[in-house]
Amino acid sequence: MIGGECVEKIVIVEDDVFLRDELQNILEKEGYSVECISSFDTPLEDIVSASPSLILLDLNLPKLSGFDICRALKAKGIGPILVLTSRNQLRDELHALGLGADDYLTKPCHPKRLIARIQKLIHLYANMHVMLDAGDFQIDEMANILYVGKDSISLSENEGIIINALLKASPSVVKKEELFNLLWGSSDYVDENILQVNMTRLRKTLDGVGLSNRIKTIRGIGYQLIGGDIQ
Amino acid sequence: MIGGECVEKIVIVEDDVFLRDELQNILEKEGYSVECISSFDTPLEDIVSASPSLILLDLNLPKLSGFDICRALKAKGIGPILVLTSRNQLRDELHALGLGADDYLTKPCHPKRLIARIQKLIHLYANMHVMLDAGDFQIDEMANILYVGKDSISLSENEGIIINALLKASPSVVKKEELFNLLWGSSDYVDENILQVNMTRLRKTLDGVGLSNRIKTIRGIGYQLIGGDIQ
DNA sequence: ATTAACACTTACAGTTGTTGTAAGGTTTGT
DNA sequence: ACAAACCTTACAACAACTGTAAGTGTTAAT
Numbered sequence: 001m002i003g004g005e006c007v008e009k010i011v012i013v014e015d016d017v018f019l020r021d022e023l024q025n026i027l028e029k030e031g032y033s034v035e036c037i038s039s040f041d042t043p044l045e046d047i048v049s050a051s052p053s054l055i056l057l058d059l060n061l062p063k064l065s066g067f068d069i070c071r072a073l074k075a076k077g078i079g080p081i082l083v084l085t086s087r088n089q090l091r092d093e094l095h096a097l098g099l100g101a102d103d104y105l106t107k108p109c110h111p112k113r114l115i116a117r118i119q120k121l122i123h124l125y126a127n128m129h130v131m132l133d134a135g136d137f138q139i140d141e142m143a144n145i146l147y148v149g150k151d152s153i154s155l156s157e158n159e160g161i162i163i164n165a166l167l168k169a170s171p172s173v174v175k176k177e178e179l180f181n182l183l184w185g186s187s188d189y190v191d192e193n194i195l196q197v198n199m200t201r202l203r204k205t206l207d208g209v210g211l212s213n214r215i216k217t218i219r220g221i222g223y224q225l226i227g228g229d230i231q
Numbered sequence: 232m233i234g235g236e237c238v239e240k241i242v243i244v245e246d247d248v249f250l251r252d253e254l255q256n257i258l259e260k261e262g263y264s265v266e267c268i269s270s271f272d273t274p275l276e277d278i279v280s281a282s283p284s285l286i287l288l289d290l291n292l293p294k295l296s297g298f299d300i301c302r303a304l305k306a307k308g309i310g311p312i313l314v315l316t317s318r319n320q321l322r323d324e325l326h327a328l329g330l331g332a333d334d335y336l337t338k339p340c341h342p343k344r345l346i347a348r349i350q351k352l353i354h355l356y357a358n359m360h361v362m363l364d365a366g367d368f369q370i371d372e373m374a375n376i377l378y379v380g381k382d383s384i385s386l387s388e389n390e391g392i393i394i395n396a397l398l399k400a401s402p403s404v405v406k407k408e409e410l411f412n413l414l415w416g417s418s419d420y421v422d423e424n425i426l427q428v429n430m431t432r433l434r435k436t437l438d439g440v441g442l443s444n445r446i447k448t449i450r451g452i453g454y455q456l457i458g459g460d461i462q
Numbered sequence: 463a464t465t466a467a468c469a470c471t472t473a474c475a476g477t478t479g480t481t482g483t484a485a486g487g488t489t490t491g492t
Numbered sequence: 493a494c495a496a497a498c499c500t501t502a503c504a505a506c507a508a509c510t511g512t513a514a515g516t517g518t519t520a521a522t
Contacts, residue, residue, distance in 0.1 A: 090341055097347045102355070103334075110321055116328045124333070129358050143374045156509060191512055196469060198510085219468070219519070387480060422483055427498060429481085434499095450490070450497065 008053035008122055009033040015061055026111045039063040044072055053122050059085040074100030077132050080121040132167050148209045159202045166225035175222040239284035239353055240264040246292055257342045270294040275303055284353050290316040298330055305331030308363055311352040363398050379440045390433045397456040406453040
């Protein structure tokens with residue numbers, strides 16, 4: 001093991017069983033926790049729910065294009081993505097990098113090079129702001145800063161929690177109870193209209209930067225972030 | 232020009248005049264502002280004062296090792312560093328990446344690949360927390376968070392300004408007037424002991440996370456961050 | 463149309479964190 | 493010993509955030 005103790009989880013998206021096992025072997029020897037995902041099943045959901053520190057992605061998937069996975073993951077702010085492929089054409093590399101891949105290695109690749117690149121990417125991402133993208137605005141989840149155009153405003157804790165939940169679920173509806181749990185899950189009692197108050201406050205804040213009517217009320221169910229159309 | 236308007240500045244550290252001109256040509260066509268620095272002169276100071284969006288570094292510098300530059304820049308939190316070199320040995324790549332290089336390309340390198348990698352790195356760094364390193368503690372300058380060991384505490388605005396100024400100047404002394412300017416430069420009048428009060432508060436905060444006696448008073452001059460010995 | 467459930471808005475007050483002021487104590491160098 | 497420089501502490505003002513409360517508006521089913 002080269003790099004001290006690791007508890008980082010790496011997801012391998014690769015259908016070739018032989019290659020997959022070899023990669024898994026290399027990475028586990030290095031101390032990483034490894035999860036293998038096939039392009040059959042439901043790769044996107046599986047990757048998201050694994051919440052890995054890095055995604056090792058093959059481009060030559062029989063079922064689904066690696067490019068599509070790349071694009072989809074990046075839209076959700078998930079990464080880093082290291083593409084490891086036998087396609088050594090420059091145009092593939094440019095395409096993958098353009099879609100959001102963070103590094104591009106061609107097979108055969110020396111294990112040490114692979115490990116070095118993986119470490120690099122994981123370290124880079126550890127120091128990154130996670131930027132959630134809603135199309136016409138972005139949110140720095142960690143710092144609770146909302147960017148819209150050239151402006152940026154800082155959100156309060158509650159505002160951040162709500163908009164993050166809405167954005168991550170978008171375009172799905174977020175149930176009232178979910179928001180209650182996120183915000184006051186540990187409190188024994190809060191006034192029942194507290195969520196409405198906080199929704200009003202968030203809406204007013206969004207209004208202030210030109211983002212009007214972006215939170216829709218689903219009567220009896222919850223709230224939904226609309227517009228921006230990143231999907 | 233591939234990637235829209237750019238005003239990013241790239242510093243090329245390369246002594247071979249022919250290669251340098253070629254690179255400069257490619258980058259400027261792409262819309263980047265380019266500054267060339269030779270390893271003769273004072274490369275480190277020149278790079279720092281240029282404050283580039285990216286450093287394009289050759290390893291084969293006759294005067295000074297590219298590795299040394301790499302290490303020195305990273306200690307100061309300056310980056311990203313893209314190494315472009317004719318040394319195509321794996322051990323050189325591993326060494327460079329280990330010292331802090333963010334990408335490693337070997338010549339000859341297709342201009343489009345170079346540009347793609349440059350764009351990638353600049354974009355990554357734009358979303359990064361700038362982490363200032365004092366050896367035994369780190370500071371996220373943007374979010375005003377101080378990391379020491381596994382703990383992290385958030386600093387107040389004033390605390391952040393002071394510790395950042397001290398850290399960036401370290402191990403030099405920061406003059407009282409400089410701090411006054413940073414903190415209350417726009418105010419017409421503040422009490423004369425206000426700086427002392429804020430130094431006390433910062434010291435107490437640092438004490439709270441085990442960082443005692445790290446700010447030395449230079450009587451009549453200013454303050455100095457000591458210990459940590461990163462240099 | 464009526465009604466009850468649901469949602470929205472506004473004002474108020476408690477809490478917390480930050481900051482400048484003031485007053486008094488301590489250290490330092492000569 | 494003495495004065496300048498520095499440190500510490502307490503206090504109050506201020507701003508931001510948040511929950512409560514009360515009243516208003518909206519929706520959908522009867």
